[in-house]
Amino acid sequence: MLLEGNSWKFGDNVDTDVIIPARYLNTSDPAELARHCMEDADPEFPGKVRAGDIIVGGNNFGCGSSREHAPLAIKGAGVSCVIARTFARIFYRNAFNIGLPILECPAAVAGIKTGDRVTVDAAAGRIKNLTTGAEFEAKPIPPFMQEIIAAGGLIEHVRGKVKNSE
Amino acid sequence: MGMTITEKILARRAGRDRVTPGELISCRVDAVLGNDITAPLAIREFSKIGVGRVFDPDRVILVPDHFVPNKDIKSAEQAKIMREFARAQNLTNYFEVGRMGIEHCLLPEQGLVGPGDVVIGADSHTCTYGAVGAFATGVGSTDLAAAMALGETWFKVPETIRFVYEGEPPEWVGGKDLILYTIGDIGVEGALYQAMEFTGPAIANLSMDGRFTMANMAVEAGAKNGIVPPDERTLEYVRGRAQRPYEVFQRDPDAAYARSVTYDVSKIEPQVAFPHSPDNTRPVTEAGHVDIDQVVIGSCTNGRLEDLRLAGRVLERRRVHRNVRLIVFPGTQAIYRRAMDEGLLATFITAGAAVSTPTCGPCLGGYMGVLARGERAVATTNRNFVGRMGHPESEVYLTNPAVAAASAILGRIAHPGEVI
Ligand code: SF4
Numbered sequence: 001m002l003l004e005g006n007s008w009k010f011g012d013n014v015d016t017d018v019i020i021p022a023r024y025l026n027t028s029d030p031a032e033l034a035r036h037c038m039e040d041a042d043p044e045f046p047g048k049v050r051a052g053d054i055i056v057g058g059n060n061f062g063c064g065s066s067r068e069h070a071p072l073a074i075k076g077a078g079v080s081c082v083i084a085r086t087f088a089r090i091f092y093r094n095a096f097n098i099g100l101p102i103l104e105c106p107a108a109v110a111g112i113k114t115g116d117r118v119t120v121d122a123a124a125g126r127i128k129n130l131t132t133g134a135e136f137e138a139k140p141i142p143p144f145m146q147e148i149i150a151a152g153g154l155i156e157h158v159r160g161k162v163k164n165s166e
Numbered sequence: 167m168g169m170t171i172t173e174k175i176l177a178r179r180a181g182r183d184r185v186t187p188g189e190l191i192s193c194r195v196d197a198v199l200g201n202d203i204t205a206p207l208a209i210r211e212f213s214k215i216g217v218g219r220v221f222d223p224d225r226v227i228l229v230p231d232h233f234v235p236n237k238d239i240k241s242a243e244q245a246k247i248m249r250e251f252a253r254a255q256n257l258t259n260y261f262e263v264g265r266m267g268i269e270h271c272l273l274p275e276q277g278l279v280g281p282g283d284v285v286i287g288a289d290s291h292t293c294t295y296g297a298v299g300a301f302a303t304g305v306g307s308t309d310l311a312a313a314m315a316l317g318e319t320w321f322k323v324p325e326t327i328r329f330v331y332e333g334e335p336p337e338w339v340g341g342k343d344l345i346l347y348t349i350g351d352i353g354v355e356g357a358l359y360q361a362m363e364f365t366g367p368a369i370a371n372l373s374m375d376g377r378f379t380m381a382n383m384a385v386e387a388g389a390k391n392g393i394v395p396p397d398e399r400t401l402e403y404v405r406g407r408a409q410r411p412y413e414v415f416q417r418d419p420d421a422a423y424a425r426s427v428t429y430d431v432s433k434i435e436p437q438v439a440f441p442h443s444p445d446n447t448r449p450v451t452e453a454g455h456v457d458i459d460q461v462v463i464g465s466c467t468n469g470r471l472e473d474l475r476l477a478g479r480v481l482e483r484r485r486v487h488r489n490v491r492l493i494v495f496p497g498t499q500a501i502y503r504r505a506m507d508e509g510l511l512a513t514f515i516t517a518g519a520a521v522s523t524p525t526c527g528p529c530l531g532g533y534m535g536v537l538a539r540g541e542r543a544v545a546t547t548n549r550n551f552v553g554r555m556g557h558p559e560s561e562v563y564l565t566n567p568a569v570a571a572a573s574a575i576l577g578r579i580a581h582p583g584e585v586i
Contacts, residue, residue: 013354013355013443015549015551015552017530017549017551017552017553017554018551018552018553021531021553021558022232022530022531022532022554023531023532023536023556025203025232025233025532026233026237026238026240026241026244027240027244028206028207028210028244028307040552040553040558041552059355060354060355060358060388063354063355063388064290064549064551065289065290065530065549066204066287066288066289066290066292066304066305066306067203067204067306068204068207068288068306068307068308069203069207071306086355086358088355088358088388089358089359089388089390090290090304090305090306093305093306093309094305094306094307094308094309097306097308097309098306098308142190144190144320153308154308154309154311154312155211155214155215155308155311155312158215158311158312158315158316159214159215159216161316162215162216162217162315162316163216
């Protein structure tokens with residue numbers, strides 16, 4: 001599936017408190033979380049982001065807490081994919097588990113500015129900046145993670161496992 | 167080639183002779199943990215799997231600590247989901263208000279984690295249990311849900327970085343300073359995806375409470391887990407509490423490390439992490455004049471008895487500065503009770519502090535001490551990200567409990583030597 005949207009660029013070490021501040025963690029409803037997504041970095045972000053848009057971060061994206069509310073808020077806001085140089089490990093797991101595509105690609109991070117129109121083929125790891133014409137190759141997604149994505153998230157994957165063992 | 171302690175534990179629980187860094191493995195878990203923020207989401211996902219019962223009602227541990235006693239109606243609803251699930255599943259280890267504590271202080275204290283265990287928790291500071299020689303790491307709610315159903319989870323085996331602490335620490339330098347110094351040195355992604363093994367004579371001499379503080383903050387360097395090789399001190403702590411048999415693992419002499427870093431702790435001063443990152447550290451003597459509005463002493467990093475004693479030593483017969491609110495929140499009911507018996511609570515209250523029931527509240531800007539725009543806090547907690555304790559334009563400075571107490575007295579960031 002080809003994802004397409006405008007990109008929003010952030011810096012290094014975007015932490016989970018910025019993605020979704022703890023003051024909003026008294027709910028786990030993605031739509032409600034989405035209303036405050038990234039607001040401590042850019043208060044207007046929740047109002048400006050459009051379905052399909054792509055977040056581009058630097059190093060260690062999603063560091064900090066284990067709150068799955070962070071990828072849920074991003075997904076709830078309509079963001080179709082996150083590209084970063086590196087991801088913090090719990091965020092990395094969580095994103096796959098809930099079905100938010102994420103790609104590690106330093107070259108794309110360097111070659112995409114806020115507002116650029118970008119397409120992403122997550123399974124193949126191909127990223128294209130339509131504004132500049134540049135193309136990038138992301139680090140391949142490990143086969144096990146691809147299984148989770150193919151199943152539609154970790155819960156579906158586990159469901160399949162439980163059924164087969166019955 | 168030999169294995170590190172982390173690799174040995176993972177190999178055992180994966181039912182294998184050996185594992186190597188980078189491999190994806192499936193592991194049995196000895197315990198899984200959720201709290202009132204992460205468990206409701208996990209429970210929702212768990213119900214979609216269709217197994218009905220959790221894999222073991224003794225090993226699924228639920229602790230309401232973040233927003234309890236509940237701060238508002240929404241958080242009360244979340245806590246209720248968790249409480250009802252605990253009842254329906256007949257969980258042995260659900261800890262109600264009045265009997266609870268901050269999860270990472272509570273689990274080791276209650277003997278629910280031991281050497282050689284593999285523990286996952288839907289909370290990033292689950293890495294704290296590395297202090298007893300367990301492999302413990304944070305995951306999200308969906309991973310928790312899957313593990314509640316299966317009793318197993320998958321890991322990528324991490325490489326290990328070995329940290330060797332040599333020498334004797336100066337007065338007022340403890341586990342918090344060693345770990346802040348380390349994070350300041352390697353950075354918040356200095357150990358990304360890796361294990362941090364804390365060793366050396368200074369660790370051998372460090373109290374269990376100090377070791378918990380160090381392992382707690384491993385995630386602040388991006389690490390998957392922090393671990394202290396178990397020794398006599400560990401076993402002394404674990405004996406008499408352990409609710410399950412445990413197994414002590416040590417590294418092989420020829421274990422392979424990603425790298426090894428040595429620090430001379432005699433040269434380390436009490437540290438302060440400036441806003442807005444735990445790696446933005448400097449010695450307290452180089453902090454300059456920083457006026458403060460609030461001090462919080464507690465949390466899963468520094469809310470244990472030794473931490474309260476240290477703060478008490480500084481606050482004894484002194485008073486909190488008129489411009490400062492000091493909030494003390496002990497880690498568990500047992501610590502709270504001990505602090506009362508030892509007269510520490512009296513010391514805090516006489517000094518002009520507010521003393522809270524155990525809760526995460528102030529640490530994550532939840533409630534019980536949220537900061538207004540422009541306010542500054544000194545905190546013994548582990549994160550000082552933008553907005554961590556309240557308004558996005560507030561600031562948090564991380565220190566050890568003695569520095570926090572001295573700062574509360576002087577109304578600015580201060581070295582304990584300035585008041586004692
Ligand atoms: S005390 Fe703070 S860091 Fe520790 S578990 Fe609670 S919120 Fe998290």
